[in-house]
Amino acid sequence: MDALSCKVYNTNLSDLCHRRTFSPPALVCNRKYVFSFNGSHGQFSLHLNASTDKFKMNGKPNFQLPVQERRLLGKTFSFMGDCALEENFPGVRMNTSQEKIGVLLLNLGGPEKLHDVQPFLFNLFSDPDIIRLPRLFQFLQRPLAQLVSVLRAPKSKEGYVAIGGGSPLRRITDEQACTLKEALKEKKVNANVYVAMRYWHPFTEEAIHQIKTDNVTKLVVLPLYPQFSISTSGSSIKLLMRIFREDAHFAQLPISIIESWYQREGYIKSMADLIENELSNFANPQEVMIFFSAHGVPVSYVEDAGDPYRDQMEDCINVIMDELKSRGIGNPHTLAYQSRVGPVQWLKPYTDEVLVELGQQGVKSLLAVPISFVSEHIETLEEIDMEYKHLALESGIENWGRVPALGCTSSFISDLADAVIEALPTASLVSSSAKDTSSETDTDPLRYVINLFFGSILAFVLLLTPKFISTFRNFLVYLM
Ligand SMILES: C=CC1=C(C)c2cc3[nH]c(cc4nc(cc5[nH]c(cc1n2)c(C)c5CCC(=O)O)C(CCC(=O)O)=C4C)c(C)c3C=C
Numbered sequence: 001m002d003a004l005s006c007k008v009y010n011t012n013l014s015d016l017c018h019r020r021t022f023s024p025p026a027l028v029c030n031r032k033y034v035f036s037f038n039g040s041h042g043q044f045s046l047h048l049n050a051s052t053d054k055f056k057m058n059g060k061p062n063f064q065l066p067v068q069e070r071r072l073l074g075k076t077f078s079f080m081g082d083c084a085l086e087e088n089f090p091g092v093r094m095n096t097s098q099e100k101i102g103v104l105l106l107n108l109g110g111p112e113k114l115h116d117v118q119p120f121l122f123n124l125f126s127d128p129d130i131i132r133l134p135r136l137f138q139f140l141q142r143p144l145a146q147l148v149s150v151l152r153a154p155k156s157k158e159g160y161v162a163i164g165g166g167s168p169l170r171r172i173t174d175e176q177a178c179t180l181k182e183a184l185k186e187k188k189v190n191a192n193v194y195v196a197m198r199y200w201h202p203f204t205e206e207a208i209h210q211i212k213t214d215n216v217t218k219l220v221v222l223p224l225y226p227q228f229s230i231s232t233s234g235s236s237i238k239l240l241m242r243i244f245r246e247d248a249h250f251a252q253l254p255i256s257i258i259e260s261w262y263q264r265e266g267y268i269k270s271m272a273d274l275i276e277n278e279l280s281n282f283a284n285p286q287e288v289m290i291f292f293s294a295h296g297v298p299v300s301y302v303e304d305a306g307d308p309y310r311d312q313m314e315d316c317i318n319v320i321m322d323e324l325k326s327r328g329i330g331n332p333h334t335l336a337y338q339s340r341v342g343p344v345q346w347l348k349p350y351t352d353e354v355l356v357e358l359g360q361q362g363v364k365s366l367l368a369v370p371i372s373f374v375s376e377h378i379e380t381l382e383e384i385d386m387e388y389k390h391l392a393l394e395s396g397i398e399n400w401g402r403v404p405a406l407g408c409t410s411s412f413i414s415d416l417a418d419a420v421i422e423a424l425p426t427a428s429l430v431s432s433s434a435k436d437t438s439s440e441t442d443t444d445p446l447r448y449v450i451n452l453f454f455g456s457i458l459a460f461v462l463l464l465t466p467k468f469i470s471t472f473r474n475f476l477v478y479l480m
C-alpha cells in the first residue's frame with residue numbers, strides 16, 4: 001500500500017488545481033482502484049478502472065479528468081498533460097480482521113399484516129417529508145397523520161388484500177441484504193448488512209442499535225432507491241443524520257452515504273437485460289412500446305423544494321434507452337408517473353391517463369417497466385399488474401407485459417457490492433456541527449409555543465375560507 005504515489009498536476013478544476021497526493025487505494029477489485037482526498041469542497045474519491053482506462057469522480061461516470069496523454073507502462077500508470085497520475089500496482093487488499101464493515105440498506109417498509117396498515121400509514125404521513133406542511137402548521141402533522149391514516153386505511157387494505165394480505169417488502173429486502181453480503185464476500189470484503197426501514201419494522205432505530213452492538217468500525221449507507229427523492233432516500237438520510245448527531249458512538253464512526261446510484265453501469269445493464277428478456281416474449285418485439293412507470297411525487301417537491309427526482313428519473317431512462325440502442329433495440333418508449341395521493345398536482349404525465357391515450361392512438365403492445373424501486377411491492381403487484389393492466393386492455397392495448405423488479409438479480413447485487421466497495425474510502429466522520437433545522441421546532445420550546453399560537457390563529461382563519469373548505473373536502477374524497 002505504501003508503494004503508491006499518485007499525483008494530479010495542473011488541472012483546471014478548482015478542487016484539483018494544486019499538486020495533490022491521494023490516499024493509498026483502499027480497495028482493488030477487478031483492476032478498479034479507488035483513491036480519495038480532501039478537497040476544499042469536501043471529500044472526493046477518484047475511481048480508476050485500469051482495464052478500460054476510465055476515470056469516475058465521486059461515482060459520476062461522465063466526469064472526465066482532462067488527460068492529454070496516457071501511457072500504461074508495465075506496472076506503472078502514467079497520465080501526463082493536464083493531469084498526471086502515477087502508481088505502482090499494490091495488489092489485492094482484504095479488509096483487516098480489526099475492521100468491521102457495516103452496510104446499512106435503507107428502505108420504506110410495508111405492513112406485514114392487514115392490522116399493520118393504519119399504524120404504517122400513520123408513520124408514513126407523520127413524516128414531514130411526505131406531508132410537507134408550512135412551518136407554522138407543523139404542529140398539526142401528527143393529528144393530520146392520524147386523520148389521513150384512518151381515512152386512507154380501508155382503500156390501502158383492499159390493495160394489500162389483493163396481494164395476499166401484506167407487503168412483501170421486508171422479506172425481499174432481507175433476501176437482498178443476504179445476497180449482498182455474499183457478493184461482498186466474493187469480492188473479498190467481509191461486511192455485515194443491516195436493513196433500516198423508514199415506516200415499519202425493522203425500524204431505522206433497531207438497525208442502528210444492532211450496528212452499535214456489533215461494534216462496526218466503518219459504515220456505508222445504501223438506500224434501495226436508485227434515484228434520490230426528498231420523500232424517500234432524503235427522508236431516511238435525514239433521520240439517520242439526526243440519530244448520528246445525537247449519539248456519541250457515531251461521532252467516532254467513519255460513514256459514507258451513497259445518495260443515488262441510478263447511473264451505475266451494472267444497474268443500467270441489469271435493467272436493460274430484464275427489458276430485453278421481456279420484449280422477447282412478445283410476438284413482434286420491435287413493435288412494443290416500452291412504458292416506464294415511476295412512482296410520482298408532488299410537483300412542488302421538484303419545483304419549490306429542489307428535489308432532483310424528476311431530473312434523475314429522466315436521465316436514468318435516457319441511459320437505459322441508450323444501452324438498449326447499443327444492443328440494437330430501438331423501440332419507442334415513454335415515461336409516466338403513478339401512485340398519486342391527495343388533491344395536489346403530482347408529476348405528470350399520469351400513468352393512468354397515458355395508458356388510455358396510448359390505447360386511443362392505436363398502440364397494441366406495451367411493456368410496463370417499474371423504474372423507481374428495486375423490489376416487488378403493492379404498487380407493482382396491485383397497481384400495475386391489476387389496475388393498470390385492466391385499464392390498458394380496456395383502452396385497446398392487446399398485448400401486455402411487465403418487467404419484474406430487480407430483486408436479487410445477480411448482476412444487480414454484484415453492482416451494489418461494487419458501489420459499497422467504491423464508497424469505503426470516502427467514509428468520514430459525520431460533522432456534529434451541521435445544523436438540522438427540521439428538528440429545531442421540536443427542541444426549542446419557545447419556538448414551539450410561538451408556532452402553536454400563531455399557527456392556531458392562522459388555522460382558524462383559513463378554516464373559514466371557502467377555498468380551504470373545498471380543498472379539504474377534495475382531499476378527503478381523494479383519500480377514500
Ligand atoms: C421511489 C419510490 C417512492 C416514492 C418517490 C414515494 C413517494 C410517496 N409515497 C407516498 C404515499 C404512499 N406510499 C405508499 C407505499 C409505497 N411507496 C413506495 C415508494 C415510494 N413512495 C413503496 C415502495 C410503497 C409500498 C410499500 C409496500 O407496502 O409494499 C403508500 C401506502 C400504500 C397505499 O396506500 O397506496 C402511501 C400512502 C407519498 C405521499 C409520496 C411522496 C410525497
Ligand SMILES: [Fe+2]
Nearest residue numbers: 108295339379
Ligand atoms: Fe409511496
